[in-house]
Amino acid sequence: xxxxxxxxxxxxxxxxxxxxxxxxxxxxxxxxxxxxxxxxxxxxxxxxxxxxxxxxxxxxxxxxxxxxxxxxxxxxxxxxxxxxxxxxxxxxxxxxxxxxxxxxxxxxxxxxxxxxxxxxxxxxxxxxxxxxxxxxxxxxxxxxxxxxxxxxxxxxxxxxxxxxxxxxxxxxxxxxxxxxxxxxxxxxxxxxxxxxxxxxxxxxxxxxxxxxxxxxxxxxxxxxxxxxxxxxxxxxxxxxxxxxxxxxxxxxxxxxxxxxxxxxxxxxxxxxxxxxxxxxxxxxxxxxxxxxxxxxxxxxxxxxxxxxxxxxxxxxxxxxxxxxxxxxxxxxxxxxxxxxxxxxxxxxxxxx
Amino acid sequence: xxxxxxxxxxxxxxxxxxxxxxxxxxxxxxxxxxxxxxxxxxxxxxxxxxxxxxxxxxxxxxxxxxxxxxxxxxxxxxxxxxxxxxxxxxxxxxxxxxxxxxxxxxxxxxxxxxxxxxxxxxxxxxxxxxxxxxxxxxxxxxxxxxxxxxxxxxxxxxxxxxxxxxxxxxxxxxxxxxxxxxxxxxxxxxxxxxxxxxxxxxxxxxxxxxxxxxxxxxxxxxxxxxxxxxxxxxxxxxxxxxxxxxxxxxxxxxxxxxxxxx
Numbered sequence: 350x351x352x353x354x355x356x357x358x359x360x361x362x363x364x365x366x367x368x369x370x371x372x373x374x375x376x377x378x379x380x381x382x383x384x385x386x387x388x389x390x391x392x393x394x395x396x397x398x399x400x401x402x403x404x405x406x407x408x409x410x411x412x413x414x415x416x417x418x419x420x421x422x423x424x425x426x427x428x429x430x431x432x433x434x435x436x437x438x439x440x441x442x443x444x445x446x447x448x449x450x451x452x453x454x455x456x457x458x459x460x461x462x463x464x465x466x467x468x469x470x471x472x473x474x475x476x477x478x479x480x481x482x483x484x485x486x487x488x489x490x491x492x493x494x495x496x497x498x499x500x501x502x503x504x505x506x507x508x509x510x511x512x513x514x515x516x517x518x519x520x521x522x523x524x525x526x527x528x529x530x531x532x533x534x535x536x537x538x539x540x541x542x543x544x545x546x547x548x549x550x551x552x553x554x555x556x557x558x559x560x561x562x563x564x565x566x567x568x569x570x571x572x573x574x575x576x577x578x579x580x581x582x583x584x585x586x587x588x589x590x591x592x593x594x595x596x597x598x599x600x601x602x603x604x605x606x607x608x609x610x611x612x613x614x615x616x617x618x619x620x621x622x623x624x625x626x627x628x629x630x631x632x633x634x635x636x637x638x639x640x641x642x643x644x645x646x647x648x649x650x651x652x653x654x655x656x657x658x659x660x661x662x663x664x665x666x667x668x669x670x671x672x673x674x675x676x677x678x679x680x681x682x683x684x685x686x687x688x689x690x691x692x693x694x695x696x697x698x699x700x701x
Numbered sequence: 702x703x704x705x706x707x708x709x710x711x712x713x714x715x716x717x718x719x720x721x722x723x724x725x726x727x728x729x730x731x732x733x734x735x736x737x738x739x740x741x742x743x744x745x746x747x748x749x750x751x752x753x754x755x756x757x758x759x760x761x762x763x764x765x766x767x768x769x770x771x772x773x774x775x776x777x778x779x780x781x782x783x784x785x786x787x788x789x790x791x792x793x794x795x796x797x798x799x800x801x802x803x804x805x806x807x808x809x810x811x812x813x814x815x816x817x818x819x820x821x822x823x824x825x826x827x828x829x830x831x832x833x834x835x836x837x838x839x840x841x842x843x844x845x846x847x848x849x850x851x852x853x854x855x856x857x858x859x860x861x862x863x864x865x866x867x868x869x870x871x872x873x874x875x876x877x878x879x880x881x882x883x884x885x886x887x888x889x890x891x892x893x894x895x896x897x898x899x900x901x902x903x904x905x906x907x908x909x910x911x912x913x914x915x916x917x918x919x920x921x922x923x924x925x926x927x928x929x930x931x932x933x934x935x936x937x938x939x940x941x942x943x944x945x946x947x948x949x950x951x952x953x954x955x956x957x958x959x960x961x962x963x
Binding site for chain 2 (some may be wrong): 364377400401402421422423424425426427428429431432433435436437438439448449452453493497502
């Protein structure tokens with residue numbers, strides 16, 4: 350049975366501090382959605398609200414046709430995987446996995462059978478008798494995963510489950526989590542501050558800031574077409590240039606920086622360009638050339654990237670990062686131009 | 702590699718050890734002295750002072766009272782102290798910080814003051830039976846130990862373990878009893894032992910709260926010494942020492958002594 354999770358205008362406070370502001374989020378049945386953001390953005394608060402460890406000030410939380418908003422945490426039937434594993438130190442691996450089954454009143458024979466089947470699925474059959482203290486980090490997280498999965502919850506939630514593991518194991522584990530989640534078709538909410546982790550594992554990602562979702566979309570869309578400056582900066586658009594349209598000539602638009610430098614952009618590529626906007630580009634999206642067109646800059650530090658040289662570029666309107674060809678290394682202090690590479694740039698609504 | 706100890710260090714250590722242990726030997730010697738007054742070195746040898754303890758009913762009744770008061774007082778203190786320590790740790794962020802200090806206050810207030818004020822307020826003010834008053838006094842006396850020692854255990858407990866249990870369908874109270882409690886049992890046992898010993902040893906509070914027909918062993922020892930000054934006191938002390946050694950031996954065998962100093 351797969352169900353959807355819906356948060357409607359959820360607001361939450363810690364004391365008098367508002368930590369979530371009218372947050373709405375819908376996760377379709379069987380979908381894995383990540384909440385991504387820096388610490389303090391409200392992602393863990395959101396998870397704890399759904400888990401029932403916090404109560405929202407207003408708004409509602411629904412799982413399928415059940416209203417979770419004020420339901421006690423132990424009745425919610427949600428599988429939780431914690432950052433620090435949170436295994437029961439006084440119980441063996443098997444008893445850890447069987448804990449939820451025991452709460453559901455299953456007999457000991459059935460509990461053991463189900464727990465052992467689940468341990469087999471996560472590759473830990475040989476460790477059933479061990480105590481948690483005798484396991485490695487990766488093994489502990491597998492037990493935690495098995496413990497959450499064995500109760501066959503309609504919703505799985507992960508709170509930074511991989512951040513205590515080393516890099517190699519992290520990649521293995523996230524593939525594992527994705528595999529098990531897909532196999533069961535369990536609706537899942539995944540909280541992380543790691544962009545790569547969120548993008549690689551999720552159907553959709555919500556990028557959060559200051560208690561709000563800034564953008565919720567497929568990873569590909571977030572990466573290539575951020576909707577606003579915050580998300581753009583988050584996914585690596587390091588250059589955000591305020592622009593004003595000064596001339597329109599059919600599809601061609603002449604846009605000018607606050608310092609008066611101009612570039613030409615085509616509405617055939619970008620669609621309708623508003624009169625004021627932010628031009629967002631990764632270093633890849635700003636070509637450093639010696640031509641006269643584009644934004645005039647003075648080059649600063651040059652770094653070698655393997656596929657290109659990257660330059661720190663000082664313009665009157667600010668400092669940018671641009672890439673130049675390997676064929677022509679330029680020295681610091683050289684006067685050059687920055688030309689937007691249309692396919693690598695985005696037009697964002699102006700912040701002002 | 703063997704570390705050799707400096708002779709001076711050895712000497713000072715032995716000296717301190719001797720100072721600590723000597724009174725115990727003096728008491729042991731005095732308890733078998735065949736004289737009607739306390740003396741050391743012992744003159745002659747007799748075990749009559751030991752049998753004397755059992756002939757004086759007051760020793761037996763007060764010993765039973767002492768053990769009862771210590772047991773129930775500690776039990777009550779844990780009943781209040783464990784939930785208090787839990788709340789102080791679990792909701793540390795939300796509770797005012799002075800609250801944890803409130804529970805240490807009985808340690809900071811001189812016991813004699815505590816005893817006197819309890820007598821004024823409970824014995825005289827509320828006119829409760831002596832036994833009840835004594836039990837309340839001792840509960841209050843050992844409460845700080847219960848809160849502090851159990852609290853230290855809870856401070857290193859990861860509360861997400863409790864949340865994991867709740868998320869798996871375990872109601873909060875059951876989660877506390879089946880998941881939190883087994884993981885802080887060492888702290889609870891340590892608190893029990895410390896509180897129990899503190900209660901059995903207490904003089905200052907009992908002095909004010911004991912009354913007609915109800916007294917504790919230390920108070921009886923004091924009373925006996927004022928009246929007789931005979932080696933019975935020394936033999937009682939030896940038995941108390943053996944009791945303490947017994948308790949410690951059990952702790953050492955089950956948990957290890959280092960556990961009490963944690």
